[in-house]
Amino acid sequence: MFLHHSDVLVIGGSSAGLSAAITAKRQHPNKSVTLLRKEKETLVSCGIPYVFGTISSLGEIVIPNSLLENNKIKLVVGEATKIDVENFMVEVDGHDQIGYDRLVIATGSRPAMLPVPGFDRSGVFTISKEMSVLLELKQKLRNSRDLVVIGGGFIGAEVADECRKAGVKRITIVEDQSHCLGQWFDDEFALNAEAILEKSGVAVKTGVSVTEMSGDAGVKEVILEGGDVVPADAVIMCVGSVANTDLAKKAGLALGPTGAISVNRYMRTANERIFACGDCAEKVSFFGGRPSAIKLASISCSEGRIAGANLFGVRRENIGTIGALGTTIGGTSFACAGLTEQAAIATGYDCVTGVAQGPNRHPACMPGMEMLKVKLVFEKRNGVILGSQFMGGSSVGEMVNMMSACIQKKMTIDDIAVFQIGTHPCLTSSPLTYQTVDAAEMALLNALSSKEKE
Numbered sequence: 001m002f003l004h005h006s007d008v009l010v011i012g013g014s015s016a017g018l019s020a021a022i023t024a025k026r027q028h029p030n031k032s033v034t035l036l037r038k039e040k041e042t043l044v045s046c047g048i049p050y051v052f053g054t055i056s057s058l059g060e061i062v063i064p065n066s067l068l069e070n071n072k073i074k075l076v077v078g079e080a081t082k083i084d085v086e087n088f089m090v091e092v093d094g095h096d097q098i099g100y101d102r103l104v105i106a107t108g109s110r111p112a113m114l115p116v117p118g119f120d121r122s123g124v125f126t127i128s129k130e131m132s133v134l135l136e137l138k139q140k141l142r143n144s145r146d147l148v149v150i151g152g153g154f155i156g157a158e159v160a161d162e163c164r165k166a167g168v169k170r171i172t173i174v175e176d177q178s179h180c181l182g183q184w185f186d187d188e189f190a191l192n193a194e195a196i197l198e199k200s201g202v203a204v205k206t207g208v209s210v211t212e213m214s215g216d217a218g219v220k221e222v223i224l225e226g227g228d229v230v231p232a233d234a235v236i237m238c239v240g241s242v243a244n245t246d247l248a249k250k251a252g253l254a255l256g257p258t259g260a261i262s263v264n265r266y267m268r269t270a271n272e273r274i275f276a277c278g279d280c281a282e283k284v285s286f287f288g289g290r291p292s293a294i295k296l297a298s299i300s301c302s303e304g305r306i307a308g309a310n311l312f313g314v315r316r317e318n319i320g321t322i323g324a325l326g327t328t329i330g331g332t333s334f335a336c337a338g339l340t341e342q343a344a345i346a347t348g349y350d351c352v353t354g355v356a357q358g359p360n361r362h363p364a365c366m367p368g369m370e371m372l373k374v375k376l377v378f379e380k381r382n383g384v385i386l387g388s389q390f391m392g393g394s395s396v397g398e399m400v401n402m403m404s405a406c407i408q409k410k411m412t413i414d415d416i417a418v419f420q421i422g423t424h425p426c427l428t429s430s431p432l433t434y435q436t437v438d439a440a441e442m443a444l445l446n447a448l449s450s451k452e453k454e
Protein backbone atom coordinates (compact mmCIF):
# COMPACT_ATOMS: atom_id res chain seq x y z
CA MET A 1 0.00 0.00 0.00
CA PHE A 2 1.27 3.48 -0.85
CA LEU A 3 1.27 5.38 2.46
CA HIS A 4 2.28 8.89 1.38
CA HIS A 5 4.94 10.99 -0.33
CA SER A 6 7.35 13.04 1.78
CA ASP A 7 9.77 15.67 0.48
CA VAL A 8 12.27 14.35 3.01
CA LEU A 9 12.23 10.84 4.42
CA VAL A 10 14.61 9.94 7.24
CA ILE A 11 15.17 6.29 8.17
CA GLY A 12 16.25 6.02 11.82
CA GLY A 13 14.94 7.67 14.95
CA SER A 14 18.00 8.09 17.16
CA SER A 15 20.68 10.81 17.36
CA ALA A 16 21.47 11.06 13.65
CA GLY A 17 17.94 10.57 12.31
CA LEU A 18 16.35 12.97 14.78
CA SER A 19 18.88 15.72 14.24
CA ALA A 20 18.71 15.29 10.45
CA ALA A 21 14.89 15.48 10.50
CA ILE A 22 14.77 18.48 12.85
CA THR A 23 17.43 20.32 10.84
CA ALA A 24 15.67 19.50 7.56
CA LYS A 25 12.47 21.06 8.90
CA ARG A 26 14.26 24.10 10.36
CA GLN A 27 16.26 24.81 7.24
CA HIS A 28 13.55 23.88 4.74
CA PRO A 29 10.31 24.78 6.55
CA ASN A 30 8.11 24.31 3.46
CA LYS A 31 9.21 20.72 2.91
CA SER A 32 7.35 17.79 4.42
CA VAL A 33 9.56 15.62 6.63
CA THR A 34 8.81 12.04 7.69
CA LEU A 35 10.83 9.99 10.15
CA LEU A 36 10.60 6.21 9.84
CA ARG A 37 11.92 4.11 12.69
CA LYS A 38 11.42 0.50 13.54
CA GLU A 39 11.01 0.74 17.29
CA LYS A 40 7.94 2.16 19.04
CA GLU A 41 10.15 3.98 21.54
CA THR A 42 13.72 5.19 21.03
CA LEU A 43 16.05 5.14 24.01
CA VAL A 44 18.76 7.70 24.79
CA SER A 45 21.55 5.24 24.07
CA CYS A 46 24.17 7.13 26.11
CA GLY A 47 21.88 6.66 29.10
CA ILE A 48 21.70 2.87 28.73
CA PRO A 49 24.56 1.97 31.12
CA TYR A 50 22.77 3.92 33.86
CA VAL A 51 19.62 1.78 33.77
CA PHE A 52 21.64 -0.97 35.47
CA GLY A 53 22.27 1.18 38.55
CA THR A 54 21.47 4.88 38.79
CA ILE A 55 18.21 5.01 36.80
CA SER A 56 15.48 2.72 38.02
CA SER A 57 13.38 2.27 34.88
CA LEU A 58 14.00 2.09 31.15
CA GLY A 59 10.96 4.31 30.63
CA GLU A 60 13.02 7.20 31.99
CA ILE A 61 15.44 7.12 29.07
CA VAL A 62 12.85 7.15 26.28
CA ILE A 63 13.24 10.08 23.87
CA PRO A 64 9.83 11.83 23.87
CA ASN A 65 7.91 11.88 20.58
CA SER A 66 7.02 15.50 21.35
CA LEU A 67 10.42 16.35 19.83
CA LEU A 68 8.96 15.25 16.48
CA GLU A 69 5.51 16.74 17.03
CA ASN A 70 6.93 20.12 18.09
CA ASN A 71 9.01 20.22 14.92
CA LYS A 72 6.10 19.16 12.65
CA ILE A 73 7.78 15.91 11.65
CA LYS A 74 5.54 12.98 10.73
CA LEU A 75 6.43 9.74 12.51
CA VAL A 76 5.94 6.31 10.94
CA VAL A 77 6.81 3.25 13.02
CA GLY A 78 7.92 0.41 10.77
CA GLU A 79 11.00 -1.22 9.32
CA ALA A 80 12.44 0.02 6.05
CA THR A 81 12.88 -3.20 4.09
CA LYS A 82 13.98 -1.88 0.71
CA ILE A 83 15.00 1.34 -1.01
CA ASP A 84 13.70 1.55 -4.57
CA VAL A 85 16.21 4.05 -5.98
CA GLU A 86 14.58 4.04 -9.45
CA ASN A 87 11.14 5.08 -8.21
CA PHE A 88 12.28 7.06 -5.13
CA MET A 89 10.33 4.85 -2.73
CA VAL A 90 11.08 3.11 0.54
CA GLU A 91 9.34 -0.16 1.26
CA VAL A 92 8.05 -0.45 4.83
CA ASP A 93 7.59 -3.83 6.58
CA GLY A 94 7.72 -5.58 3.20
CA HIS A 95 4.38 -4.27 1.97
CA ASP A 96 3.87 -0.49 2.29
CA GLN A 97 5.66 2.32 0.46
CA ILE A 98 6.63 5.91 1.25
CA GLY A 99 7.81 8.13 -1.61
CA TYR A 100 10.65 10.65 -1.20
CA ASP A 101 12.46 13.48 -2.93
CA ARG A 102 15.40 13.26 -0.55
CA LEU A 103 16.26 10.29 1.64
CA VAL A 104 18.47 10.28 4.74
CA ILE A 105 19.74 6.91 5.93
CA ALA A 106 20.44 7.03 9.67
CA THR A 107 20.16 3.34 10.48
CA GLY A 108 22.92 3.45 13.09
CA SER A 109 24.86 0.50 14.41
CA ARG A 110 24.48 -2.69 16.39
CA PRO A 111 26.82 -4.05 19.04
CA ALA A 112 29.74 -6.14 17.81
CA MET A 113 30.08 -9.70 19.10
CA LEU A 114 33.40 -11.45 19.78
CA PRO A 115 33.33 -14.53 17.57
CA VAL A 116 34.81 -16.86 20.18
CA PRO A 117 33.39 -20.31 21.02
CA GLY A 118 30.43 -20.04 23.38
CA PHE A 119 29.40 -16.51 22.37
CA ASP A 120 25.88 -17.82 21.75
CA ARG A 121 25.40 -19.38 25.19
CA SER A 122 22.57 -18.04 27.28
CA GLY A 123 23.78 -15.48 29.77
CA VAL A 124 26.03 -13.81 27.17
CA PHE A 125 24.76 -10.34 26.25
CA THR A 126 25.72 -7.26 24.31
CA ILE A 127 24.46 -3.79 25.15
CA SER A 128 21.56 -3.63 22.75
CA LYS A 129 19.61 -0.42 22.13
CA GLU A 130 16.38 -2.45 22.19
CA MET A 131 14.12 -2.16 25.21
CA SER A 132 13.17 -5.89 25.30
CA VAL A 133 16.81 -7.10 25.30
CA LEU A 134 17.78 -4.59 27.96
CA LEU A 135 14.87 -5.67 30.17
CA GLU A 136 16.04 -9.28 29.86
CA LEU A 137 19.60 -8.27 30.78
CA LYS A 138 18.41 -6.21 33.74
CA GLN A 139 16.43 -9.21 34.97
CA LYS A 140 19.42 -11.51 34.53
CA LEU A 141 21.69 -9.13 36.48
CA ARG A 142 19.28 -9.20 39.42
CA ASN A 143 20.21 -12.86 39.96
CA SER A 144 23.87 -12.70 38.95
CA ARG A 145 26.85 -13.12 41.25
CA ASP A 146 29.73 -13.24 38.79
CA LEU A 147 29.67 -10.82 35.91
CA VAL A 148 32.38 -10.54 33.28
CA VAL A 149 32.41 -7.43 31.12
CA ILE A 150 34.45 -7.97 27.98
CA GLY A 151 35.91 -4.69 26.75
CA GLY A 152 37.16 -1.86 28.93
CA GLY A 153 36.23 1.05 26.71
CA PHE A 154 34.04 3.78 28.15
CA ILE A 155 30.85 1.72 27.69
CA GLY A 156 32.35 -1.37 29.39
CA ALA A 157 33.68 0.73 32.26
CA GLU A 158 30.34 2.51 32.72
CA VAL A 159 28.38 -0.75 32.61
CA ALA A 160 30.72 -2.39 35.17
CA ASP A 161 30.53 0.63 37.45
CA GLU A 162 26.73 0.71 37.28
CA CYS A 163 26.35 -3.05 37.86
CA ARG A 164 28.57 -2.63 40.93
CA LYS A 165 26.22 0.09 42.21
CA ALA A 166 23.31 -2.30 41.59
CA GLY A 167 24.95 -4.86 43.87
CA VAL A 168 26.40 -7.49 41.50
CA LYS A 169 28.92 -9.19 43.78
CA ARG A 170 31.94 -9.99 41.60
CA ILE A 171 32.62 -8.03 38.44
CA THR A 172 35.64 -8.47 36.21
CA ILE A 173 36.52 -6.37 33.19
CA VAL A 174 38.67 -8.13 30.59
CA GLU A 175 40.39 -5.82 28.12
CA ASP A 176 42.79 -7.03 25.45
CA GLN A 177 44.59 -3.68 25.10
CA SER A 178 47.13 -2.63 27.69
CA HIS A 179 44.67 -0.33 29.51
CA CYS A 180 40.99 0.35 29.96
CA LEU A 181 39.94 3.55 28.15
CA GLY A 182 43.25 3.33 26.25
CA GLN A 183 41.65 4.45 22.98
CA TRP A 184 40.76 7.77 24.58
CA PHE A 185 43.34 8.49 27.29
CA ASP A 186 47.10 8.27 27.76
CA ASP A 187 48.37 5.75 30.28
CA GLU A 188 48.51 8.10 33.27
CA PHE A 189 44.76 8.83 32.97
CA ALA A 190 43.80 5.26 32.05
CA LEU A 191 45.74 3.91 35.05
CA ASN A 192 43.78 6.24 37.31
CA ALA A 193 40.50 4.98 35.87
CA GLU A 194 41.60 1.38 36.43
CA ALA A 195 42.66 2.15 40.01
CA ILE A 196 39.26 3.73 40.71
CA LEU A 197 37.47 0.68 39.30
CA GLU A 198 39.61 -1.71 41.34
CA LYS A 199 39.21 0.30 44.52
CA SER A 200 35.45 0.12 44.10
CA GLY A 201 35.61 -3.66 43.79
CA VAL A 202 35.70 -4.20 40.02
CA ALA A 203 38.59 -6.50 39.03
CA VAL A 204 40.45 -5.38 35.92
CA LYS A 205 42.42 -7.73 33.69
CA THR A 206 44.21 -5.97 30.85
CA GLY A 207 46.44 -7.09 28.00
CA VAL A 208 44.65 -10.42 27.76
CA SER A 209 41.98 -11.65 25.38
CA VAL A 210 39.05 -14.01 25.85
CA THR A 211 39.30 -17.33 24.03
CA GLU A 212 36.08 -19.06 25.07
CA MET A 213 32.90 -18.82 27.07
CA SER A 214 32.25 -22.25 28.49
CA GLY A 215 29.35 -23.78 30.39
CA ASP A 216 26.40 -26.08 29.85
CA ALA A 217 23.24 -24.48 28.59
CA GLY A 218 24.28 -21.16 30.08
CA VAL A 219 27.66 -19.54 30.47
CA LYS A 220 29.64 -20.55 33.58
CA GLU A 221 33.21 -19.45 32.88
CA VAL A 222 35.17 -17.11 30.70
CA ILE A 223 38.47 -18.59 29.58
CA LEU A 224 41.34 -16.24 28.93
CA GLU A 225 44.34 -16.54 26.67
CA GLY A 226 46.97 -18.37 28.72
CA GLY A 227 44.34 -20.52 30.44
CA ASP A 228 43.10 -18.34 33.31
CA VAL A 229 39.44 -18.96 34.11
CA VAL A 230 37.02 -16.33 35.40
CA PRO A 231 33.70 -17.59 36.83
CA ALA A 232 30.71 -15.98 35.14
CA ASP A 233 26.99 -16.46 35.30
CA ALA A 234 26.57 -13.41 33.07
CA VAL A 235 28.81 -11.90 30.40
CA ILE A 236 28.34 -8.52 28.77
CA MET A 237 30.32 -7.83 25.61
CA CYS A 238 31.23 -4.20 25.08
CA VAL A 239 33.58 -4.63 22.14
CA GLY A 240 32.46 -1.93 19.75
CA SER A 241 29.74 -1.61 17.16
CA VAL A 242 29.03 -2.47 13.55
CA ALA A 243 27.35 -0.11 11.09
CA ASN A 244 23.85 -1.16 9.90
CA THR A 245 24.32 -1.08 6.15
CA ASP A 246 22.16 -3.90 4.75
CA LEU A 247 19.51 -1.58 3.40
CA ALA A 248 22.06 0.69 1.72
CA LYS A 249 24.00 -2.26 0.32
CA LYS A 250 20.85 -3.78 -1.19
CA ALA A 251 20.13 -0.40 -2.82
CA GLY A 252 23.55 -0.51 -4.48
CA LEU A 253 25.16 2.20 -2.37
CA ALA A 254 28.90 1.84 -1.88
CA LEU A 255 30.50 1.12 1.50
CA GLY A 256 33.75 2.71 2.65
CA PRO A 257 36.94 1.29 4.17
CA THR A 258 35.49 0.79 7.66
CA GLY A 259 32.38 -0.94 6.24
CA ALA A 260 30.02 2.02 6.72
CA ILE A 261 28.06 3.84 4.00
CA SER A 262 30.32 5.92 1.82
CA VAL A 263 29.52 9.66 1.90
CA ASN A 264 31.25 12.88 0.90
CA ARG A 265 31.85 15.87 3.17
CA TYR A 266 28.24 16.97 2.58
CA MET A 267 27.02 13.58 3.89
CA ARG A 268 25.75 12.72 0.40
CA THR A 269 26.12 9.22 -1.01
CA ALA A 270 26.94 8.65 -4.68
CA ASN A 271 23.17 8.85 -5.27
CA GLU A 272 22.28 12.56 -5.57
CA ARG A 273 19.06 12.17 -3.58
CA ILE A 274 20.36 9.97 -0.78
CA PHE A 275 22.32 11.09 2.28
CA ALA A 276 23.66 9.05 5.21
CA CYS A 277 24.74 10.16 8.67
CA GLY A 278 25.56 8.84 12.12
CA ASP A 279 26.95 5.44 13.05
CA CYS A 280 25.96 3.94 9.67
CA ALA A 281 27.99 6.53 7.71
CA GLU A 282 31.67 6.34 6.88
CA LYS A 283 33.88 8.88 8.68
CA VAL A 284 37.30 10.40 8.24
CA SER A 285 39.53 11.69 10.97
CA PHE A 286 39.89 15.44 11.48
CA PHE A 287 43.59 14.67 11.84
CA GLY A 288 44.87 13.81 8.37
CA GLY A 289 41.66 12.50 6.81
CA ARG A 290 42.26 8.77 7.33
CA PRO A 291 39.15 6.55 7.72
CA SER A 292 37.85 6.73 11.27
CA ALA A 293 35.81 4.08 13.07
CA ILE A 294 34.84 6.36 15.97
CA LYS A 295 31.09 6.23 16.59
CA LEU A 296 29.58 8.72 19.03
CA ALA A 297 26.18 10.31 19.55
CA SER A 298 27.73 13.79 19.39
CA ILE A 299 29.22 13.01 15.97
CA SER A 300 25.93 11.49 14.80
CA CYS A 301 24.06 14.68 15.74
CA SER A 302 26.64 16.86 14.04
CA GLU A 303 26.43 14.75 10.88
CA GLY A 304 22.63 14.79 11.06
CA ARG A 305 22.72 18.60 11.16
CA ILE A 306 25.01 18.65 8.13
CA ALA A 307 22.89 16.16 6.15
CA GLY A 308 19.62 17.91 7.07
CA ALA A 309 20.96 21.29 5.96
CA ASN A 310 22.40 20.06 2.64
CA LEU A 311 19.38 18.19 1.27
CA PHE A 312 18.49 20.77 -1.38
CA GLY A 313 21.88 22.48 -1.84
CA VAL A 314 25.21 22.60 -0.02
CA ARG A 315 25.13 24.63 3.20
CA ARG A 316 27.45 22.77 5.59
CA GLU A 317 30.57 20.64 5.39
CA ASN A 318 31.87 17.86 7.63
CA ILE A 319 35.34 18.69 8.92
CA GLY A 320 36.01 15.11 10.06
CA THR A 321 35.91 13.33 13.37
CA ILE A 322 37.58 14.94 16.39
CA GLY A 323 36.20 12.49 18.95
CA ALA A 324 35.11 14.30 22.12
CA LEU A 325 33.56 12.46 25.03
CA GLY A 326 33.22 12.28 28.77
CA THR A 327 32.52 9.55 31.26
CA THR A 328 32.27 9.12 35.01
CA ILE A 329 33.75 6.19 36.88
CA GLY A 330 33.37 5.73 40.61
CA GLY A 331 32.46 9.41 40.97
CA THR A 332 35.51 10.73 39.10
CA SER A 333 34.93 12.27 35.69
CA PHE A 334 37.15 11.78 32.67
CA ALA A 335 36.86 13.68 29.41
CA CYS A 336 38.88 13.95 26.24
CA ALA A 337 38.83 15.55 22.81
CA GLY A 338 41.14 14.89 19.87
CA LEU A 339 44.30 12.82 19.94
CA THR A 340 46.08 11.43 22.97
CA GLU A 341 49.85 11.85 23.01
CA GLN A 342 50.19 8.17 22.10
CA ALA A 343 47.74 8.49 19.20
CA ALA A 344 49.38 11.71 17.98
CA ILE A 345 52.76 9.97 17.84
CA ALA A 346 51.24 6.94 16.10
CA THR A 347 49.61 9.29 13.56
CA GLY A 348 53.07 10.70 12.81
CA TYR A 349 53.01 14.02 14.67
CA ASP A 350 56.04 15.39 16.46
CA CYS A 351 54.22 16.67 19.52
CA VAL A 352 54.75 18.44 22.79
CA THR A 353 52.55 18.15 25.86
CA GLY A 354 51.76 20.16 28.97
CA VAL A 355 50.16 18.93 32.18
CA ALA A 356 48.66 20.95 35.02
CA GLN A 357 46.74 19.92 38.09
CA GLY A 358 45.24 21.53 41.14
CA PRO A 359 41.98 22.36 42.91
CA ASN A 360 38.97 23.31 40.79
CA ARG A 361 37.86 26.00 43.27
CA HIS A 362 39.69 28.96 44.76
CA PRO A 363 40.59 29.15 47.52
CA ALA A 364 40.78 25.36 47.76
CA CYS A 365 38.68 25.37 50.95
CA MET A 366 35.56 26.33 48.94
CA PRO A 367 32.75 23.75 49.04
CA GLY A 368 32.69 21.26 46.19
CA MET A 369 36.45 21.41 45.61
CA GLU A 370 37.85 18.51 43.60
CA MET A 371 41.27 18.02 42.11
CA LEU A 372 41.48 18.65 38.37
CA LYS A 373 44.13 17.33 36.03
CA VAL A 374 44.55 18.58 32.46
CA LYS A 375 46.85 17.34 29.73
CA LEU A 376 47.13 19.15 26.41
CA VAL A 377 48.85 17.79 23.30
CA PHE A 378 50.21 20.19 20.68
CA GLU A 379 51.92 19.79 17.34
CA LYS A 380 55.53 20.85 17.94
CA ARG A 381 56.27 22.59 14.65
CA ASN A 382 53.40 25.10 14.81
CA GLY A 383 51.97 24.83 18.32
CA VAL A 384 48.51 23.79 17.07
CA ILE A 385 46.41 21.91 19.60
CA LEU A 386 45.79 18.24 18.76
CA GLY A 387 44.16 16.89 21.89
CA SER A 388 43.16 17.35 25.50
CA GLN A 389 42.42 15.08 28.45
CA PHE A 390 40.76 15.97 31.73
CA MET A 391 40.18 14.19 35.02
CA GLY A 392 38.29 15.61 37.99
CA GLY A 393 34.80 16.78 38.85
CA SER A 394 31.76 16.89 36.59
CA SER A 395 32.78 20.25 35.08
CA VAL A 396 35.35 18.42 32.90
CA GLY A 397 32.42 17.34 30.70
CA GLU A 398 31.97 20.94 29.55
CA MET A 399 35.65 21.94 29.73
CA VAL A 400 36.42 19.33 27.10
CA ASN A 401 33.76 20.79 24.83
CA MET A 402 35.60 24.10 24.97
CA MET A 403 38.80 22.26 24.00
CA SER A 404 37.02 20.49 21.14
CA ALA A 405 36.15 23.93 19.75
CA CYS A 406 39.81 24.96 20.11
CA ILE A 407 40.88 21.86 18.19
CA GLN A 408 38.27 22.51 15.51
CA LYS A 409 39.61 26.04 15.11
CA LYS A 410 43.26 24.88 15.23
CA MET A 411 44.18 27.20 18.10
CA THR A 412 47.79 27.37 19.25
CA ILE A 413 49.63 27.10 22.56
CA ASP A 414 49.76 30.90 22.80
CA ASP A 415 46.06 31.31 21.99
CA ILE A 416 45.23 29.02 24.89
CA ALA A 417 47.85 30.48 27.25
CA VAL A 418 46.20 33.91 26.97
CA PHE A 419 42.61 32.65 27.12
CA GLN A 420 40.31 35.23 28.70
CA ILE A 421 38.63 32.85 31.08
CA GLY A 422 35.76 33.44 33.48
CA THR A 423 36.54 32.39 37.05
CA HIS A 424 34.73 32.40 40.36
CA PRO A 425 35.61 30.90 43.78
CA CYS A 426 32.43 28.78 43.84
CA LEU A 427 32.73 27.59 40.26
CA THR A 428 36.28 27.36 38.95
CA SER A 429 39.93 27.17 39.77
CA SER A 430 41.93 30.32 40.30
CA PRO A 431 42.72 32.57 37.31
CA LEU A 432 46.34 32.40 38.49
CA THR A 433 46.51 28.64 38.11
CA TYR A 434 43.66 27.88 35.70
CA GLN A 435 44.73 24.38 34.65
CA THR A 436 43.93 24.56 30.93
CA VAL A 437 45.95 27.78 30.61
CA ASP A 438 48.71 26.39 32.82
CA ALA A 439 48.93 23.21 30.76
CA ALA A 440 49.49 25.36 27.64
CA GLU A 441 52.21 27.32 29.49
CA MET A 442 53.85 24.04 30.55
CA ALA A 443 53.75 22.80 26.94
CA LEU A 444 55.48 25.99 25.85
CA LEU A 445 58.19 25.47 28.47
CA ASN A 446 58.62 21.86 27.35
CA ALA A 447 58.82 22.95 23.70
CA LEU A 448 61.47 25.56 24.52
CA SER A 449 63.56 23.21 26.63
CA SER A 450 63.47 20.50 23.97
CA LYS A 451 64.56 23.11 21.39
CA GLU A 452 67.51 24.06 23.61
CA LYS A 453 68.55 20.42 23.79
CA GLU A 454 68.44 20.01 19.98
Ligand SMILES: Cc1cc2nc3c(=O)[nH]c(=O)nc-3n(C[C@H](O)[C@H](O)[C@H](O)COP(=O)(O)OP(=O)(O)OC[C@H]3O[C@@H](n4cnc5c(N)ncnc54)[C@H](O)[C@@H]3O)c2cc1C
Binds near residue numbers: 011081297326
Ligand atom coordinates in the same frame (compact mmCIF):
# COMPACT_ATOMS: atom_id res chain seq x y z
C1 LIG B 1 25.62 1.84 25.92
C2 LIG B 1 26.04 2.97 25.06
C3 LIG B 1 26.49 4.14 25.63
C4 LIG B 1 26.90 5.19 24.82
N1 LIG B 1 27.32 6.36 25.40
C5 LIG B 1 27.68 7.40 24.61
C6 LIG B 1 28.08 8.65 25.18
O1 LIG B 1 28.10 8.81 26.41
N2 LIG B 1 28.43 9.65 24.35
C7 LIG B 1 28.39 9.52 22.99
O2 LIG B 1 28.69 10.48 22.27
N3 LIG B 1 28.03 8.35 22.42
C8 LIG B 1 27.68 7.29 23.18
N4 LIG B 1 27.29 6.11 22.61
C9 LIG B 1 27.28 6.00 21.14
C10 LIG B 1 25.98 6.52 20.59
O3 LIG B 1 24.94 5.93 21.29
C11 LIG B 1 25.85 6.25 19.12
O4 LIG B 1 26.94 6.81 18.45
C12 LIG B 1 24.55 6.85 18.61
O5 LIG B 1 23.45 6.23 19.20
C13 LIG B 1 24.45 6.70 17.11
O6 LIG B 1 23.26 7.26 16.71
P1 LIG B 1 22.62 6.89 15.31
O7 LIG B 1 21.38 7.69 15.20
O8 LIG B 1 23.62 7.02 14.24
O9 LIG B 1 22.31 5.32 15.41
P2 LIG B 1 21.48 4.41 16.44
O10 LIG B 1 21.46 5.01 17.78
O11 LIG B 1 22.02 3.05 16.26
O12 LIG B 1 20.00 4.45 15.86
C14 LIG B 1 19.62 3.89 14.65
C15 LIG B 1 18.15 4.12 14.42
O13 LIG B 1 17.79 3.56 13.16
C16 LIG B 1 16.67 2.70 13.30
N5 LIG B 1 16.73 1.70 12.23
C17 LIG B 1 17.77 0.89 11.89
N6 LIG B 1 17.46 0.15 10.82
C18 LIG B 1 16.19 0.50 10.47
C19 LIG B 1 15.30 0.10 9.45
N7 LIG B 1 15.65 -0.80 8.53
N8 LIG B 1 14.10 0.68 9.38
C20 LIG B 1 13.71 1.62 10.29
N9 LIG B 1 14.51 2.04 11.28
C21 LIG B 1 15.73 1.50 11.37
C22 LIG B 1 16.84 2.15 14.71
O14 LIG B 1 15.68 1.57 15.15
C23 LIG B 1 17.24 3.45 15.43
O15 LIG B 1 16.13 4.27 15.65
C24 LIG B 1 26.87 5.04 23.40
C25 LIG B 1 26.42 3.84 22.83
C26 LIG B 1 25.99 2.83 23.64
C27 LIG B 1 25.49 1.56 23.01
